[in-house]
Amino acid sequence: MLFNYFKDSLRLIKKHSGFAALNLLGLSIGLVSCLLIILYVNFELKFDKFHKKGSDIYRVVMRQPGNQVMGSTSDWWIVSPAILKPTWEAEFPEIDQITRTINQSWIFKLSDQFVAERILIVDPEFFDIFSFPLKSGIKTEVFKELYSMVISQKMAEKYFGKEDPIGKIMVKNDGRQFYITGVLEKIPNNSHLQFDFLTSFSTLEALNGESLLNSNWLNNSYTTYLTLQKNTNLEQFDTKLRKYDVKGFNEKEWSFHLQPLYDIHFNRQIRGTGDMGTIYIFISIGFFIMFIACFNYMNLYIAHYRAHTKYISIKKIVGASRMQLVQQFLSESLLMVLFSYVISIFTVWLILPYFNDFLGQELEFSSIWNYQILLISLGVIMMMAIISGIYPAILLSKIQLAKAIKGGIEKFSKGGLLIKKAVVVIQFSVSILLIVFTFSVFKQLEYTGNKSLGYQKEHIIYMYAGPIRNKINAFKQELLKNANIAKVSASSGIPSQLGWSNIPVWEGQAEGENPFFYRLEVDYDFLELYEIELQDGRNFSKDILTDNGNAYILNRAAVERIGFKEPLGSKFGFKKKLGTVIGVTKDFHFESLHKPITPLGIGVAENGNFNYLSIKLNNEDFKNTLIHIEKAWKEIVPDNPLKYYFFDERLEQLYAKDQQLSKSLKYFSIMALFISCLGIYGLMSFSLKERTKEIGIRNVLGASFMNQLNLLTREILIILIFAAIIGGTIGWVFSSNWLNNFAYRSEMGIDIIIYSALITLVMTMVPISFKLLKSISANPVQSLRTE
Structure with a gap:
């Protein structure tokens, strides 16, 4: 029996190949997105699970x-x-x-x-x-x-x-x-x-x-x-x-x-590097896209159901029951999903290297044959087949034999039309939700990139100072011979990678009060190189001998944590050794914007425990300047290869996971919107078939294209308004929860929802306009003959 169902389904698919191709496209795009998400989630959830013990x-x-x-x-x-x-x-x-x-x-x-x-x-x-x-x-x-x-x-x-x-x-x-x-x-x-x-x-x-x-x-x-x-x-x-x-x-x-x-x-x-929140986001996106693909199939099938009336009439004449017809249409749905799965497997194999480069991932295609992923894929296939096919199967199996023989179209009940429109609202709500979330992530990343961090980040390279720790001064002098090198500074850490924390001591410290402060040990050029501004006091000076090992500059967070009313001249230090506070910096973000600014004490030392060397370059002749740096390095430590890094690129790494999420959302939002547009195309196809005679009459009476467009797209606009309200609201909530991960965040405005709705509107109206133009251009005589 099942074989016969599949045989009939293949015959129907072959007969209506154009319609089948459109359905295959929507289902395949949905399955490709789902498979990529499954591979990513599997990669993350399988961390360290290859160890036998x-x-x-x-x-x-x-x-x-x-x-x-x-x-x-x-x-x-x-x-x-x-x-x-x-x-x-x-x-x-x-x-x-x-x-x-x-x-x-x-x-x-x-x-x-x-x-x-x-x-x-x-x-x-x-x-x-x-x-x-x-x-x-x-x-x-x-x-x-x-x-x-x-x-x-x-x-x-x-x-x-x-x-x-x-x-x-x-x-x-x-x-x-x-x-x-x-x-x-x-x-x-x-x-x-x-x-x-x-x-x-x-x-x-x-x-x-x-x-x-x-x-x-x-x-x-x-x-x-x-x-x-x-x-x-x-x-x-x-x-x-x-x-x-x-x-x-x-x-x-x-x-x-x-x-x-x-x-x-x-x-x-x-100090885990994974994020279950991101995993849940990807799983949610996977379900969203899967449902969009299923609803798209459903709408396209219903829009094209005139082509099935002859088949239904033949089946009913030979005695097929309604249940058998339901099983037949579900078999066709399953076959379409299976075909789409095969196409999606091949597509994933083709695009996975580019997807990995795009996201900075190292997902392996071979994982797709893992038995757990195969079981999940089987579950997705069965779920998509049932969701996609059950409503069209029930609907088409109800068609009366007399209507089917005539090839006529039964009008949908108000309930049926409501379900069909609700499906489209859900599709576009999800699409707008994803676009709103994408805009929010992009806006936050733009905010982190443009926000003043309180120090200079361009034209600075840094390197690990271990190999030249005992020869730093000689290396600095050699570097500064090049006019394109503005400053060189040694330090125990750099902004974004400070080094270590210690329990500070200060005058008037209460017993048992032992907070941990970040500690940074620098030379005399550090603050000037990074252009860290002082709010009060002075910078370290070589001319003041007592600064070496005894002077400290605090940030505002440290002053507030201690409670200094007059910080300048106050006693402060680390390792139970008190020094003197000579300055207070404006607060600067030495960690990512996910975290609030925390207390920091900066000390100066001529020969400190320096781990990093920072070099500030002028804006000219980078190439020859870097050659000069490499040459100077080889002269001092010839047996150690030089590795240097650009400081602004280091700062970007702080938001690597967020960038990955942003890129993923862009990709999946486009896929979801594209599938939704296929669905709206199906809805418009049905609407135009229902109103073929009406369009013919309007053509005869001289109605313009724009008048017809306004009339026929009114319900689509209403659907989009509902979708914008639902998807925009949920997207706003999702975005707000995600932004709570940042101590410093961008402000969300209603403009994000408006932009998302406008993008959806434009993407939707393009295929609709083409379809409508084709219907209006049809011969009015043929249109008027339509029942």
């Missing part, structure tokens, strides 16, 4: 109430002491395996090229805990010898091509030779651990000439992961860790906690 892996995190992590409002820290591993192995029998990791920025020389990639130091247990399989090498032996190195497949291909890298030598810039003992399989993109090279802590200790066992509990720059013995009560063990005596942390109460591996990506409080 994933559900049993935990990251050790630390919490100190009131101590905000750099770049965060959270008091959770993902670092832990190096000595924690051997100590806990001895003290906690509940622990099965434990490994530490720490990132390093080493430079290697391979043949005649420098290698500066991501290096991760790990313990041997790393391969037992995590599922990073080796393509070459044996996991129990790769770190057996000192100075062993495991490299990723990507690095093996990059530096060795098709040659086997096992046994190859890589020379560190201090002359130490490392031997490649293993090659990893491709590291999944949805892993929070990303690295290019692995080496062992034994090697790190050999390089440093000191055992990590001798380090104290304040040496907490490491990340620790562990698995527990079977039958361990997680809640009881976590409680035990919270009460654990954290040796050496006596400034405030610290506590240890376990964070599940699967919680890492989406836990924004503990």
Whole structure:
């Protein structure tokens, strides 16, 4: 029976190929959008879930109430002491395996090229805990010898091509030779651990000439992961860790906690990079577009149902029941969705590389064959087939035999017309909702790009100062010989990447009052280079010897937090050492606009712990100036490749996720609007068929095209007004909730809804006008013969 249904459906599709092509287009666009969203959501939700022991892996995190992590409002820290591993192995029998990791920025020389990639130091247990399989090498032996190195497949291909890298030598810039003992399989993109090279802590200790066992509990720059013995009560063990005596942390109460591996990506409080809010937005968009595509099919089918009357009459004459007709039309709907799915699979394969480039993603087409995605796709196909086909099937199966034989059209009841129009209202409401949301995101990103941050961001490059930390002054002098270099400054951090936070001290500080302030250590040129304005007081000066290591400049947020009435001359400092406040800056945004401005203390030092070097360029001859910088770098540190970054591009990275959302919304809004226009085209087609005789009479009486257009599009305009009210209101609510993620946000106006409605109106009127022009141009004699 089902085979016969499909056979008849194929015959109908072939007979009405133009109509079928239009339906296929709408369904295919909807399915392409849904599949892209499914791939993205799957990528995000599958973060770190490729590890075989994933559900049993935990990251050790630390919490100190009131101590905000750099770049965060959270008091959770993902670092832990190096000595924690051997100590806990001895003290906690509940622990099965434990490994530490720490990132390093080493430079290697391979043949005649420098290698500066991501290096991760790990313990041997790393391969037992995590599922990073080796393509070459044996996991129990790769770190057996000192100075062993495991490299990723990507690095093996990059530096060795098709040659086997096992046994190859890589020379560190201090002359130490490392031997490649293993090659990893491709590291999944949805892993929070990303690295290019692995080496062992034994090697790190050999390089440093000191055992990590001798380090104290304040040496907490490491990340620790562990698995527990079977039958361990997680809640009881976590409680035990919270009460654990954290040796050496006596400034405030610290506590240890376990964070599940699967919680890492989406836990924004503990520096997760994922955002479940964005996931919910994409899932909602997927459902919206799916329903729009289904409603579009429904409207087009109803508009074209005259072509099915002969088929219905034949079926009814041979005794087909109404249920059999419903099943037949549902089979046709299912077949159309299946055809569309095949087309959409091929389309996704073609456009995915461009989609990845467009969004800055690394989605893989092979994921589409994952059994979970296939099951979801099957569910989407069945849902779309039922939603698309059920109403037309019920409607067409009601046609009376006498009417069907004559090929006449039964007038829809008021209820039927109302349903059909309601469907179109929903389509356009969703389209306008998406456009309003897109405008809001775009407007906020424009706001963040144009808002004055309180410092200069153009024509500045920066670099990490580690390789030249002991030769900064010589490097600065060499750079300043070039007239196109305006300023050079060394600092512990830069705006958007400050460095660290400390507990400050000040005169009159109440007992137990220990807030954490951001701390920035700079040289004398920093404020001038970034053009950070002072609200009160003066800048640091080389001529005032007491400034070095003793003078501080605070931002307004710090002054207000402390409660200084007369900040200039007040005593303030870090690490229980008081200095003197000599100035107060106007508040500047050293973090993204998602976050409010927080307290900051800036100190000056001639030879500070500088991590960054900032260079301000004049507006001329960038190319030769950069060549001069590279030449100066090579003269001072020839064994270290220079890597520099443009500061304004760094600031843009703060809003990378928002930019990704904005680009996605633009794409999906266009798709939703296009599908909706197909739906309105179907509604107009039906309306024109219903009023063919009326149009013919008006033509005979001399009605103009504009008069006909005004008359026939009146109901469309009413539909769009309702859609603008509904979609605009919901879009406004969505946008307001999203904008609440920003401490500093753009203002939403009614103009966004008006613009969205106008765009929808223009996009809608174009196909309608063409269709109407075709109907008006028809022979009036033929029109008047229409029943």
